[in-house]
Amino acid sequence: MKSFVCALAFLAAGTAAPAAVFDCVMDPAVVVSVGSPVTGLLEEVVIDRGQQVAKGDVIARLHAEMEDAAIRLMELQAANEDEIAVNQVRLDLAKRRQARVGELSSRGVATEEQFDEVNATVGVAARELALAQIRRDVLALELERARTARDQKIVRSPINGLVIDRPMYDGEFVTQESHIATIAQLDPLYVEAYLPVSMYPQIARGQTATVRPNAPVGGAYEAQVVVVDQVFDAASGTFGVRLALPNPGSVLPAGHRCTVVLGADDG
Numbered sequence: 673m674k675s676f677v678c679a680l681a682f683l684a685a686g687t688a689a690p691a692a693v694f695d696c697v698m699d700p701a702v703v704v705s706v707g708s709p710v711t712g713l714l715e716e717v718v719i720d721r722g723q724q725v726a727k728g729d730v731i732a733r734l735h736a737e738m739e740d741a742a743i744r745l746m747e748l749q750a751a752n753e754d755e756i757a758v759n760q761v762r763l764d765l766a767k768r769r770q771a772r773v774g775e776l777s778s779r780g781v782a783t784e785e786q787f788d789e790v791n792a793t794v795g796v797a798a799r800e801l802a803l804a805q806i807r808r809d810v811l812a813l814e815l816e817r818a819r820t821a822r823d824q825k826i827v828r829s830p831i832n833g834l835v836i837d838r839p840m841y842d843g844e845f846v847t848q849e850s851h852i853a854t855i856a857q858l859d860p861l862y863v864e865a866y867l868p869v870s871m872y873p874q875i876a877r878g879q880t881a882t883v884r885p886n887a888p889v890g891g892a893y894e895a896q897v898v899v900v901d902q903v904f905d906a907a908s909g910t911f912g913v914r915l916a917l918p919n920p921g922s923v924l925p926a927g928h929r930c931t932v933v934l935g936a937d938d939g
Contacts, residue, residue: 691933691934691935692867692871692933692934692935693931693932693933693934694865694866694867694931694932694934695865695866695929695930695931696863696864696865696883696915696929696930696931696932697863697864697865697927697928697929697930698861698862698863698883698885698917698924698925698926698927698928698929698930699861699862699863699864699926699927700833700856700857700858700861700862700926700927701857701858701859701860701861701862701916702831702833702856702857703836703854703855703856703857704830704831704833704854704855704856704857705851705853705854706731706827706829706830706851706852706853706854706855707827707846707848707849707850707851707852708732708734708824708825708827708846708850708852709824710734710821710824710825710846711845711846711847711848712734712735712736712825712845712846713734713735713843713844713845713846714732714733714734714735714840714841714842714843714844714845714846714852715732715733715734715735715736715842716732716733716842717731717732717838717840717841717842717852717853718730718731718732718733719731719732719829719835719838719853720835720838721835721836721837721838722834722835723834723835724833724834724835724922725829725832725833725834725835725855726829726832727828727829727830727831727832728828728829729828729829730826730827730828731827731828731829731852731853732826732827732840732852732853733825733826733827734825734826734827734846735825736822736825739818739821739822739825740822742818743815743818743819743822746811746814746815746818747815749811749815750808750811750812750814750815753808755804755807755808756801756804756805756808759797759800759801759804760801762797762800762801763794763797763798763800763801765797766790766793766794766796766797767794769790769793770790770791770793770794773786773787773790774787774790827852829855830855831855831857832857832859833855833856833857833858834855834856834858834922835853835854835855836854836855836856837853837854838852838853838854839851839852839853839854840852840853856926858919858922858924858926859918859919859920859921859922860916860917860918860919861916861917861919861924861926862898862914862915862916862917863883863895863914863915863916863917863930863932864912864913864914865912865913865914865915865932866905866908866910866911866912866913867910867911867913867934868909868910869904869909869910869911871934872900872904872911874934875897875900875913875934876897876900877897877898877899877900878896878897879896879897879934880894880895880896880897881894881895881896881897881915881932881933881934882894882895882932882933883895883915883917883930883931883932883933884930884931884932884933885924885928885929885930886928886929886930886931889924889925889928893917893918893924895915895916895917895918895932896915896916897913897914897915898914898915898916899912899913899914900912900913901913915932
């Protein structure tokens with residue numbers, strides 16, 4: 673349990689309420705260990721420690737020669753419309769013959785057997801055309817699946833953040849337990865503090881406070897309470913509070929100690 677300072681900083685004169693000052697730590701909002709949804713051999717890792725990445729940026733690529741070859745084959749198959757065209761021609765011919773036999777049948781020239789036969793031919797041709805269209809659609813879905821499998825060989829950043837660890841390199845084998853990089857989201861920072869339970873009625877979500885990073889960072893920044901723990905720590909008589917501290921450009925470092933000022937602050 674982090675220690676807290678229970679001292680009150682009283683303002684000089686006036687009706688201003690006293691300011692309560694507590695120790696805190698500025699942590700990353702999110703820390704993600706990025707892995708791969710599939711196993712395979714790393715072709716290249718394109719990021720390094722200390723690099724800023726945006727959500728969706730490529731982190732690494734796995735070898736995907738087999739997937740690329742499968743996609744090229746399926747693209748050729750999916751683009752081939754010959755089977756549909758042939759079956760469409762057969763259906764058109766069958767329908768024209770059906771029309772002629774129907775006309776002859778109405779004049780009593782064609783037999784009923786001939787009429788039934790031509791109707792059956794049209795039905796078969798229509799079914800063959802429908803099956804050809806289904807096969808084309810299945811090939812399109814197979815192509816989509818192959819492209820999805822290929823995309824899984826590209827590892828992308830799930831967040832905007834800073835690369836704080838890059839344990840794997842080109843040529844290493846990625847397993848389901850491997851992580852290729854660790855990325856920390858530094859905007860916002862989460863300020864974690866522990867307050868005495870006596871202050872519980874005074875703290876609410878949405879409340880603002882002043883965060884003062886310790887030296888050598890310094891400065892004063894406004895943060896907002898986003899979490900108030902509803903389970904107390906009986907041993908220390910404290911409860912946890914989290915504040916969101918905007919950090920555009922990731923100027924402030926994470927993992928740094930600070931103090932949070934609740935109430936009036938004379939700056």
